[in-house]
Amino acid sequence: MPHRLVPQSVIKRLPIYLRVLDMLVQRDIDVISSKDLSEETGFTAEQIRKDLAYFGAFGTRGTGYHTEFLRDKILKIIGLDRKTKVIVVGAGHLGFAFTRYTITKNPYVNVVAAFDIDSSVVGSKILDLEVLPVSDMEQVVEKEEVKVAIMSVPAEQAQEVANKLIDAGIRAILNFAPVRLDYPEDVYIHNVDLTNELQSLIYYSTTEQEKIGRLSEEQE
Amino acid sequence: MPHRLVPQSVIKRLPIYLRVLDMLVQRDIDVISSKDLSEETGFTAEQIRKDLAYFGAFGTRGTGYHTEFLRDKILKIIGLDRKTKVIVVGAGHLGFAFTRYTITKNPYVNVVAAFDIDSSVVGSKILDLEVLPVSDMEQVVEKEEVKVAIMSVPAEQAQEVANKLIDAGIRAILNFAPVRLDYPEDVYIHNVDLTNELQSLIYYSTTEQEKIGRLSEEQE
DNA sequence: CTGTGTGAAGGAGTTCACAGCG
DNA sequence: CGCTGTGAACTCCTTCACACAG
Numbered sequence: 001m002p003h004r005l006v007p008q009s010v011i012k013r014l015p016i017y018l019r020v021l022d023m024l025v026q027r028d029i030d031v032i033s034s035k036d037l038s039e040e041t042g043f044t045a046e047q048i049r050k051d052l053a054y055f056g057a058f059g060t061r062g063t064g065y066h067t068e069f070l071r072d073k074i075l076k077i078i079g080l081d082r083k084t085k086v087i088v089v090g091a092g093h094l095g096f097a098f099t100r101y102t103i104t105k106n107p108y109v110n111v112v113a114a115f116d117i118d119s120s121v122v123g124s125k126i127l128d129l130e131v132l133p134v135s136d137m138e139q140v141v142e143k144e145e146v147k148v149a150i151m152s153v154p155a156e157q158a159q160e161v162a163n164k165l166i167d168a169g170i171r172a173i174l175n176f177a178p179v180r181l182d183y184p185e186d187v188y189i190h191n192v193d194l195t196n197e198l199q200s201l202i203y204y205s206t207t208e209q210e211k212i213g214r215l216s217e218e219q220e
Numbered sequence: 221m222p223h224r225l226v227p228q229s230v231i232k233r234l235p236i237y238l239r240v241l242d243m244l245v246q247r248d249i250d251v252i253s254s255k256d257l258s259e260e261t262g263f264t265a266e267q268i269r270k271d272l273a274y275f276g277a278f279g280t281r282g283t284g285y286h287t288e289f290l291r292d293k294i295l296k297i298i299g300l301d302r303k304t305k306v307i308v309v310g311a312g313h314l315g316f317a318f319t320r321y322t323i324t325k326n327p328y329v330n331v332v333a334a335f336d337i338d339s340s341v342v343g344s345k346i347l348d349l350e351v352l353p354v355s356d357m358e359q360v361v362e363k364e365e366v367k368v369a370i371m372s373v374p375a376e377q378a379q380e381v382a383n384k385l386i387d388a389g390i391r392a393i394l395n396f397a398p399v400r401l402d403y404p405e406d407v408y409i410h411n412v413d414l415t416n417e418l419q420s421l422i423y424y425s426t427t428e429q430e431k432i433g434r435l436s437e438e439q440e
Numbered sequence: 441c442t443g444t445g446t447g448a449a450g451g452a453g454t455t456c457a458c459a460g461c462g
Numbered sequence: 463c464g465c466t467g468t469g470a471a472c473t474c475c476t477t478c479a480c481a482c483a484g
Contacts, residue, residue, distance in 0.1 A: 011420045011423050011424070012416070012420050014419070014420065014423070015413075015415065015416040015419035015420055016413075016416060018419070019398065019415075019416075040400075041400065042400050076434070077423070078419055078420070078422055078423045079422050079423060079425065079426050079431070079434070080419065080422060084422050084425070086418070086422075092317070093313065093316060093317030093320055093321075094314070094317040094318075094321070096313060096317070097312070097313030097314040097316070097317050098314075098414060100313055101313075101314070101414070101415075102415070102418065105415065106415050106418070108419070109418065109422070147425045147426075148418075148421060148422055148425045150418070171424075171425045171426075172421045172422065172424050172425035173421075174417060174418055174421050178239065180260075180261065180262050186427070188421065188424035188425065190417060190420070190421050190424075192412070192414070192417055193235075193236075194318060194321070194412070195235065195239075195321075195322070195325065195326050196232070196235040196236060196239075197394060197410060197412055198306070198322065198326070198329065198368075198370070198394055199234070199235035199238070199298055199300065199328070199329075200231045200232050200234065200235055200298070200410070201368060201392050201393075201394050201408070201410050202298055202299050202300060202304050202306075202329070202368055202392065203231050203234070203297070203298045203299060204231070204391075204392050204408035204410075205299065205304070205367045205368045205391045205392035205408065206299050206367070206391075207391075207406070211299070
């Protein structure tokens with residue numbers, strides 16, 4: 001199974017296929033065609049077949065894909081076949097919400113710990129998970145060999161926290177802080193900036209017509 | 221100022237430019253070159269110039285861009301020059317966190333109301349904002365002429381809530397529920413699925429080397 | 441004869457290279 | 463002489479078309 005460079009756009013679609021397949025397995029649907037997967041996901045059937053072809057030939061010609069088999073293949077491809085350990089750094093409102101949601105709704109990951117610097121938050125619980133002081137962070141990451149971190153800390157602290165995480169052995173970070181971080185090439189950081197998402201959404205909340213109207217009201 | 225189709229990738233970068241320009245204005249830096257903007261944002265200088273060129277010629281040759289001027293241009297392009305009204309539907313942990321963050325940190329939008337269906341949440345406060353029952357939603361959207369909504373409701377309720385929002389006049393929705401929604405063409409919906417983000421991140425937490433090793437351990 | 445797997449064509453966006461203005 | 467603005471080349475991804483397996 002060769003593993004050339006897979007486009008990022010393909011990787012972003014895998015979890016979407018995964019969710020649909022999970023749903024189909026639960027509904028006892030054994031087989032699905034790329035055409036039907038297309039309906040469920042909104043992507044074209046050709047694209048789905050091409051995406052899967054990056055990793056092998058998982059379908060049966062004339063029939064389609066076996067849902068459970070394909071689901072397990074995708075789990076293996078992403079690396080979710082063994083519950084992936086993750087930690088959360090920053091147990092503010094967002095970190096709390098994300099942690100709670102992940103624990104209850106994401107069966108493929110294992111939130112091993114949550115950390116915060118604020119002593120008023122440390123010691124509180126997210127479901128059964130106690131929030132630990134950041135001073136324990138490096139030790140836990142090293143001992144549990146955690147490779148993935150979710151970082152929801154204030155922008156000012158993000159770089160420092162990221163450095164610590166990377167030093168301790170973290171390889172991938174989901175960063176909610178609105179800053180561009182410096183990091184070595186062998187680490188992967190994905191930024192989720194909700195303010196940016198909202199602002200680009202707002203761009204699309206006015207039609208082309210309205211934009212032309214507004215922009216021609218130039219008065220400077 | 222012609223307004224042909226601007227690539228989505230360009231629109232996603234505008235808020236990033238905006239944030240950097242805000243920072244520069246605050247530091248009393250009057251002028252910046254595309255090269256220096258490149259350093260700040262991580263995008264190439266050529267790309268930044270091309271992006272801006274979609275909307276006009278805002279720079280001065282031999283000098284660069286006037287920060288405050290460019291900032292105001294981008295605000296106008298996105299549609300943030302008048303505080304954009306938004307509502308939040310679903311005041312669970314995530315909705316609460318997002319609302320709080322937006323009110324305190326995003327000076328360009330105005331959260332006019334938050335709604336929830338759960339009577340134990342209705343009446344509670346997010347900073348000074350009282351959470352209203354969803355039954356008030358349509359009325360507020362129509363009266364205040366809100367065009368943008370943030371939707372952080374359970375997946376099962378998402379389609380129904382979206383339908384109501386669109387009927388009431390909402391034109392753009394930031395959807396945190398992990399479902400693909402049906403909606404008319406003149407509405408814009410942007411999905412933010414944090415579970416997907418985490419899962420594609422996990423793909424990148426193992427190196428190519430490790431993947432090859434793990435995938436060759438096939439035993440079925 | 442249905443639906444996958446895939447080379448080939450097409451399209452979208454990024455990088456290159458440089459003309460042209462301040 | 464520096465840095466913007468932009469056509470042209472290029473790269474990457476998506477769509478098309480079809481060979482081929484079940």
